[in-house]
Structure formats: C-alpha cells, structure tokens
Amino acid sequence: MPAGSVNFRHFILGLVSLEPRSGYDIKRLLESLSWLVGNPSFGSLYPTLHALLEEGLTSVEVIPQRDKPSRKVYSITDLGRRVLKEWMAQPVETGPSLKSFVMRLSLASNFSIEKLLAHLQERRAQVEAHRKTLELSINGSNSKQDLKESLVLEYGLVLANAELEWLDSTLNQLSQQQQILEVVESN
C-alpha cells in the first residue's frame, strides 16, 4: 500500500550519487535506516535500479568475484545528476510522511548549507502548521468524536513539539556556522 509514500527511485538515485553502489549495498545501508526511511525489498530495488539504468540516469560496472555472484555497481551519470537536482529542488509533499523528509534530509546534508537550511525551514513550517491544528482539535469545541479527546492527539503533539525543538536548535547551529563562513569569506 503506497500510502503517503515517496519516490524511492529518487532516493536510490541520490544514494548512488553519493558513491557508486550495488543493489545489495543499498539494501544493507537502508537496513540501518529502515525505521526512518523504510527499507524497500529486493523485488522493488532491483527493478528500479534497472529502470534508472535504462533511462540513462546511472551506469553500471560489473565486477566479477571469485566464487560469488558478480556485483553490479551503479554510478550516477550527468543526466542523473540533473534529474536528482530537479527533484531536490521541488517542495516536499506535506503530510504524514516522515519518510520523504528524512530522505531529502539525508541527501541534502551532503549538499550546500543553504539548501539544508531551506529544507529544515520548509519542514519547520509544515510541522508548525500540524502542531497548530492538533492544538486546535485538543482544546477545540467541536466536541463530538471519541477519538479526538484520546491519546492520539496528545501523542502527535508530543512528537511535533520534540521535532520543532530539534529543528529550531539545528537551524540555530547551522545559521551560526553559516555566518562564520561568511565572515571568513569576506576577509
């Protein structure tokens, strides 16, 4: 069920862009991040790798190994880089999905500090909006749902607040760093 789901295609392209990897490499990497971004099965991983290759966004190098199946290591092409850039530029869909945000975050951190700031700020705005609606429905006078006054909203609020706190402190740190860089550059 693709609910609230996110292009693994682009994320995988991004991972390949960081350094050349095989499908198996990617799987292993994603395993450790599975809670945050999810962990696509081989059944979808390999086909997307094939698709990316066919569309010219990546290239392969087949590396034979003694006594093991040969690895297929994918690298990003110029075209791939262009497509990836485009994807990174467009806004993250609003909604429940931590995933899409985290995907971008993990890639953006390898890009410029400005882009990173932009992503975090975008997220901040979304979470802030989310927090407001939660608060409204908690104190809200449209009192007719059982669900509403339940734990769920409180739970959501706690997570939202924690996220906002982290976003703020991270934004602070980063913009300080940025200012330092600017000063250094201007000398």
Next chain:
Amino acid sequence: MPAGSVNFRHFILGLVSLEPRSGYDIKRLLESLSWLVGNPSFGSLYPTLHALLEEGLTSVEVIPQRDKPSRKVYSITDLGRRVLKEWMAQPVETGPSLKSFVMRLSLASNFSIEKLLAHLQERRAQVEAHRKTLELSINGSNSKQDLKESLVLEYGLVLANAELEWLDSTLNQLSQQQQILEVVESN
C-alpha cells in the same frame, strides 16, 4: 509506493465499529488525523467500503436526502467485530510506520485499559530497540558512511526519545488508574 504501509481496511472497519459512518464521514475524520495516520483517497476508500460490505463485515443503510446524494451509512456486523478483534490481537509490525501504531492506538483507546497498556508496552519495546541501534550507529566505529554521521540519526534519536518519554509517562498514569480500579473492584 506502499512502503511500510498498513491495512487501511482494518482501520476503517474499526472506525465503523466505533459508530456507523459513511465514506464521506470517514474521509472528513481522517483529514484531521492525516498527519498521524494518513488520509486515503476516495478512490481507495469507497472500494474498500464495498469490499467490507461484500464480505459481510459491515452492513449499509441508505439514507436519502432531499437535494443531496443519499448517504450510505455503514455499520459493523458480528462477523466484522470478530475479524476486527482478531486483527487487534496480532502484533503491530515493526518498522518505520508510526501509522500502524497510531491506527491501533486510536482504536485501542476505546477498548479495555489492559489492551491499551499492552499496545503501549509493545510500542515501547520497539522504540527502545530502535533507539539503541541509533545510538550504536552514532557512536559506532563502523565509520564509513557519510550519511551515518549526519543529522538524520540525531533527528531519529530525538524523536525516539520524545516518544519514549511520552510512552513512559502515559504508561505510568494508566497503570495507576488501573490500580485504583482494582482496589475499587476488590471492595
């Protein structure tokens, strides 16, 4: 992309079990919770409603309205209740999915306090495990991924800790309530 996705079927059945609702009702309800549980489109909502009906898990009452399309209000059947109960009993899939947990949480809060406690404890164990692996990879000496030492892990850790805190305090409160109830009953 159906990554980490979850049976909306059962959740919808659960919503109908709380009180009879139409497809439109459900949509409106889910809208306010979209951040936490997601908000299925009509294109999937109506068909699942049809399927539930066909399988005898729900029944309909068609309520004609003057000057508006008639509403189809679904109620749960005995069979439906049995199936729902079964679903609630089986463990929540591990993984990234807030969604599946929140779905259950919002339904469980209408059930017994024991069940609620069980759900929260299950979640606690999962999040705790998640937190540990995150901490390991943060201090971890398997230092070769750029991603690893990036913001993502820290972000995940912050969210996990916030969730754990909330889970603990909620578990405390609830088990206190439970003890009080027990005392009352034994008198």
Next chain:
DNA sequence: TCACTCATGTAATTGGTTACATGATTAG
C-alpha cells in the same frame, strides 16, 4: 459567475509486497 462543499463512484496506473529461483561459501 466561480469555486467550494456534499456525496457517490469507476478506470488506469503506480509502486510497492511476497514468494520464488539460483548457487557457492562460511559458521555453528
């Protein structure tokens, strides 16, 4: 007049999943 809410639905497509197949090597 235009857009939105109410209220239902279908068809085409997408992007995942599970289960399967292959096959050698290593660790308990």
Next chain:
DNA sequence: CTAATCATGTAACCAATTACATGAGTGA
C-alpha cells in the same frame, strides 16, 4: 547438516494513487 551471508533476479499480487464523471446547493 543446517542456517546464514553474499548477490542477483522474476512473477503474481496488492493497495494505494490520480484523474475522471455526475450533480445539486451555497456563498463570495
């Protein structure tokens, strides 16, 4: 001798999406 790891892949299936169709009433 069994199970796990490395490493690739395909086929059948599933649950969601988007885009479309219909149609009256309300409010700017």
